[in-house]
Amino acid sequence: MKPTYDVAVIGGGLIGCACAYYLSKSGAQVVVLERGQINQGASGQNAGSLHFQLEQRLIQNIEMDVRELEFHVGLAKLAITHWRSIGAELKTDVGLSMHGGLMVSESPVETELLERKLQIERSQGLMVEMLDGREARKLAPFLSDNIHAALHCPDEGHSNPRLLTPAFVARATELGVHFITGARVSAVQRANQQWQVTFEADTNTGNRKQIHCENVLNTAGAWAVNLHIPLYPVGLTMNVTEKTAPLMPFLIQHVARKLSLKQTEDGNLLIGGGWGARLQQRSGSWSSNASPHFKLESVRGNLRAAVDVVPAVESLRLLRTWTGTTAITPDLLPVLGEVPQAPGFFVASGGSGFTYGPTYAALMTELILTGTSSYPLDPFSPARFSSLNSFMGQN
Amino acid sequence: MKTDLAIIGAGPAGMAAALAGQECGLHVTVIDEQAKPGGQILRQPPKQFTVTGWLEDRVYREAKTLLNQASEKSAIIWQFHSAVSAIVSPGVHDNFTLIIAGQNGIRELLAKRVLITPGCFDMPVLFPGCNLPGVMASGGIQAFVKCQQLVPGERFLFVGSHPLQLIVADQIVKAGGKVAGVIFAQSRSRMLALLKSPFTVLRNFDKFAQVGAAIGRLYKAGVPITFNQTIVRANGEDILQSATVAPIANDGLIQKTSTSDIKCDRLGICFGFLAATELAWQAGVECIWDAKRGGWITIHDEWMRSTVPGISVAGEITAIAGADVAALEGQIAAYGCASSLGSVSLQQVEKLSVLPRLKVKRLRRFARILTELSWPGASLLDQLESDSVNLCKCEEVTIGSFFRMMQLNPHITTANSAKLLSRAGMGLCQGRYCQYSVTRLMARQLGVSENKIGAFTSRFPAKAIAIHDLLKCE
């Protein structure tokens, strides 16, 4: 029997839906299986920041290899070009704003960190410029007097997570992609030279269905953990203020504190930056359907950082705190590629997946359809977790 | 701060629970955002006002007795001007943490048990012009009159399907205001059906007497009370000037060709009440949909325990049923908490609950009939909708644009994902205003039950809080 689809995508988040779009644009027959609603995971809950400078978490939390960081910067350049064309490609408003971003420091020690970062970014041709405190405040008068320096990246900005994934879905649907929602994938098996994907078609009745395909692409995000991939769920916190008059056109980040801050088109300030939330437990294990519990310490810590950098934030009201779950890998880099022990089984997940999701998707499409990609994905390959994957490929 | 039982809301349910809990030996803390206890039914005048003959009607007697008893108990800790922003369920330790926004910032309260009794609010109804300044919930109008004997307008018109509008109209007239009319969507005979059971009347004599007296006074004041009619549009440039009403035919269809205009600068809307379940949702309590008895209402067992261990519920959030039921449920809930904490034995509370349970059962029967009668009917609500009306006031999402969103995104089948894409429910009120309509509308459009559509995820803070306050007491 010939398989029905060239690719079955597991997960209707940004990466899955963007992959479906690019794959079908290249002529592939694609189905997307989403266990709940499209965009219900990290892709619809994130901050929408377009991080092109090396992020705080990458330069702070781990002593990373300079080559890896350089590789990351290369990807950032690719993503910038990609975002510049995304509106035209999707023929929809996705709330894109690329008016620049400032990563600030509050002390000479922190400024040194900015400088180290600048070197790596410059060496790879990313447009960034160092401003001292005075220059930074001239460009962004809302910044606090405490700001010691800032690294300015004119391409940074934000887009709207509410709109981006649905836009990919709309265009992909026009191209003939099948989206099946309420379809939780429960098994993926290799049989007769093809993949057999089993999913629950109706969670109430437990009714199961199967489809057959040439390739499987797992983009189940934090939930891919169930499918033998070393990804870990983390709960994150976001805060949004009431609407206020236009205050800042920039994305604001901090080099040493967890902070991302921006103003949406509607006037709300979005404040995030990686503050934790508590994953809900059910009988001892992670309860993946439930949204994580917020932590007051996280909310306060996040708002404190925002007020220290932009004092005007203090006079606003907090409208809402929400939490989301995203996937990280042990080395904080994304996993993109084919699982060596299971030919035809691909994974795409992790990393700053909103900023890079569309680019990952375009590159994954090349990889799946041609076996190589125009930007090398080897450093992100699941092969680096081979020891964990050694049981894959057997039934 | 620490307490055995934290009660959210000092209405009849909360007050009765506080008394019962305290009597069973619990350390009880009651939190309410208002300045005084009493809840919705006994909205109290602020200190600087003295209102003579405040709520002197007999129906308020029981609630007032409760108020006096509860206020006298010095062992009960009252926290007023305090809004609970979130209930954080136990993590490592076994206490709940209540996050409370008060006049001096944010504070936390640790509680072994939590009882949620936040009451209900007026059901918003969507029709052209419903967002014009001057169009108000009847409850909002009543709050003015109850607290301050203040008449917030020159010429009132009341429209709806709930008998409460008679009481409010009467209170306006008593306070010296002018009422142009009280309009019911139902037929007169349907309203009178309630009187058919003499037992019901006898047992709820006070309530009938109150409504009867109100009708009498309204007739005397020359206020027309009409049936089989509905609002179809509120008119005015920037402010309400008149209301267009139309008759409803026997088949339930609004006769939009034979409308008439009534001059008024205040329009009171009174189609029923919705349970204030946002805190319950936020704490993870399961709810079910009941269109007639409050929209999303909480599920509970015989001790009023919710689906979250340690959290109980009582009063209007368990189904709209009035002050008496609320108080009895509060009492039973407190007994349940006390026995689970071991301060009294199960046998003891079983005994104490026999009578309250019997009364609740009887009163609920009446409440069911009343909610059945007061329900405007889905068809009427459907007919009032119009594409240009804001479904969500905060984010200005019109019904038309919401439908378009659904059409363009056929994969969207839950309230939450509709909220994410359309913004309906994302604003200041956190969906209090639009959730009922969004749920109804989606269920109808997709041909599924409201329970399948689900509710909006409810988040911290329940009401917006100043960042300055949040950071002040770090």
Ligand SMILES: Cc1cc2nc3c(=O)[nH]c(=O)nc-3n(C[C@H](O)[C@H](O)[C@H](O)COP(=O)(O)OP(=O)(O)OC[C@H]3O[C@@H](n4cnc5c(N)ncnc54)[C@H](O)[C@@H]3O)c2cc1C
């Ligand atoms: C609060 C927060 C803020 C963030 N801020 C930013 C930011 O500012 N910038 C940035 O670049 N990134 C940010 N991120 C990260 C970014 O959101 C994610 O990396 C990205 O959205 C991942 O997309 P995805 O498609 O891989 O995953 P998801 O969007 O999580 O999609 C996975 C999908 O798979 C479905 N699924 C799971 N299991 C199954 C199964 N068995 N069968 C079928 N379907 C299944 C899920 O329901 C889900 O819809 C943030 C994340 C969070 C949580």
Ligand SMILES: Cc1cc2nc3c(=O)[nH]c(=O)nc-3n(C[C@H](O)[C@H](O)[C@H](O)COP(=O)(O)OP(=O)(O)OC[C@H]3O[C@@H](n4cnc5c(N)ncnc54)[C@H](O)[C@@H]3O)c2cc1C
């Ligand atoms: C406008 C209006 C008019 C009504 N008129 C009548 C009437 O005339 N006769 C009648 O029998 N019934 C009337 N009702 C019904 C009335 O709600 C019940 O009879 C009774 O008051 C319900 O008791 P309860 O304890 O459940 O809630 P409530 O009495 O409403 O008490 C709830 C209390 O909780 C507080 N609260 C809510 N959320 C929070 C929070 N997050 N933090 C802190 N505090 C909070 C509120 O301030 C309120 O005081 C009316 C209802 C409304 C909405």
